[in-house]
Amino acid sequence: MASKLTPEDQARVERVIHRGVNSVERKPFKVWTLFASILLLLVLMSGFSYFIAWQHGVV
Template sequence: MPSRLYPEDQKRVEEYLNSPLHQVERKPFRVWVLLAVILASVIGLGLLSRALASLVLG
């Protein structure tokens, strides 16, 4: 897809994005950690809702 910017504006954007400030090293994405966090959240909220229900309903 061609750029809709003027060439000099596109050059300034590329210089800005290629500056050292924007070259951040990131850790690789770990699917299993995300799945574990979601699973722990669902289980934790489920247990909390059961505890609250037992307190309210007696």
């Protein structure tokens, strides 16, 4: 796809992309770590809510 920017604008875009936050090397995103964290949090919250219900005689 051809760029619709002028060469000057394209140069400004390239400068912005290659500085600051955009140029920081990051570790790869770990999907399974996020999934495990969410699952652990869900189990802990469910267990805590079950405990509260048990204490109040609901269960």
